Amino acid sequence: MLCQACQKNPATVHLTHIINYEQSVQHLCEQCAREKGEFDFGASPPFSIQNLLTGLMNMEAPLKEQLVYQDKLQCEGCGLTYAQFGQIGRFGCSECYTVFSNRLLPLMRRIHGSAQHVGKIPARAGGVVRLRRSIDELRRQLKELVSREEFEEAAVIRDKIRSLEEGGEKGDA
């Protein structure tokens, strides 16, 4: 069977339309079907989370020199470049987060509305973080106690901070 549109190529696409219970059948070659826009042969990749992320990352057009700098930015851990990250929307290894950190703030704000983790601090990997957070918290308490002139309790907190700081330094070394 020849294509009904061009009458040249063999018809390989058979389209059935049902509109208001009326059925019509068309026999077309691939080229004519594509021109008519009847259906997609998978030419455009399916829309995915990666497409979206790529869009988000490239929202503000960077200055030319930034662009060159960014393209050169490459993770030493896995070899992923920032340009590649922009295309696939996935990090290559944990090191990428450090290497691309400058560009991540706006991206994370768009995705999560935030750029600061406030959840779980793991016992081992987050040991130092945990220590720093508890020292910060104690300092805040200390300030409050001092402002209320509760010096006895403030002294207790101060000693706690000292011992944590000393312990922490030992731990780090």
Next chain:
Amino acid sequence: MPNDDKGMRCGSSKWMEGKGPDGEIVLSSRVRLARNIMGMPFPYLASDSQTETINKQVEQVSINLADELGDIKFLRMNNVSPLHRQVLVEKHLISPLLVKEPHNSAVILRNDQAVSVMVNEEDHLRIQCLLPGLQLEEAFAEANRWDDLFEKELDYAYDEQWGFLTVCPTNVGTGLRASVMVHLPALTLTKQINRVLSAIAQVGLAVRGLYGEGSEIIGNLVQISNQVTLGQSENEIIRNLYGVTRQIVEQESSARQVLLNEGRDRLSDRVNRAFGVLTHARLMSSQEALQLLSDVRLGIDSGLIGDVSGNVLKELMVLLRPACLQMEAGRELDGMERDRERACLIRKSLGPK
């Protein structure tokens, strides 16, 4: 060589058996944590020897932790037949990605199938806990316990600002995705479903069909999950989803009450017709079965159909999927044979004893 299939049957997972709190509407609660190993390329970039290193490391850890993890099995996907892999997907124990790229990936499965850990999926580790009913806090507590145990032995990739580092920036921070599977037939019948689903989307939660991203809503089953993983604590995420789910349960319950009060005969006719078709049909597609099972379940929950347990339906929902059917039959089945086996399985489960 597939060697894990011997004597394998579909069996049932913990989430399919029990009912759990609000179990009439919330079929299951799931929590998963994405974790990666420091300094190792992520699975999609890693070489064979690197993914193998991770596999061995995690297998060793699972041996070291045997006492705390309980009765577990470490399954290498290479040793699992494609059919068995598909069964695990249908039971929501592993993701479709693990089936597509089985190379050097593995899963740790606890015997009751409530906890599973995927190795070398998108991230190095995905710890999952799946429980029946609305038990988000319980599911998180158990996944979190496993996470703590693994962290004792593995060097996690973690950063003070970004939290747990993941392959996709949409998972970074807590690495936590919490979800519930809810059955909403009355909201659908009373045409309120779209209003409810768009309200859910407005509070930052994602709505999906039964089999995750991109899957359509079949059998009035909807999955709801958090989208944000950074800038909220685990407890906030869990509590937020719990709160929204409770409200959906209220809405669905009152819609069911309205249907019973205002159209009892019509509802009773609908659900019993569905029951009639399911107990007598000789050929049954998955799609038709899921729709009819949804009606029957509504009938059971509303007291319009007696003598059948709601849990039979939850089990059937999984057991009538293509891979499970073939596993039960012990051989490959073509489309027509599957429809016949499915109809037969349903008649056996629901019909007169």
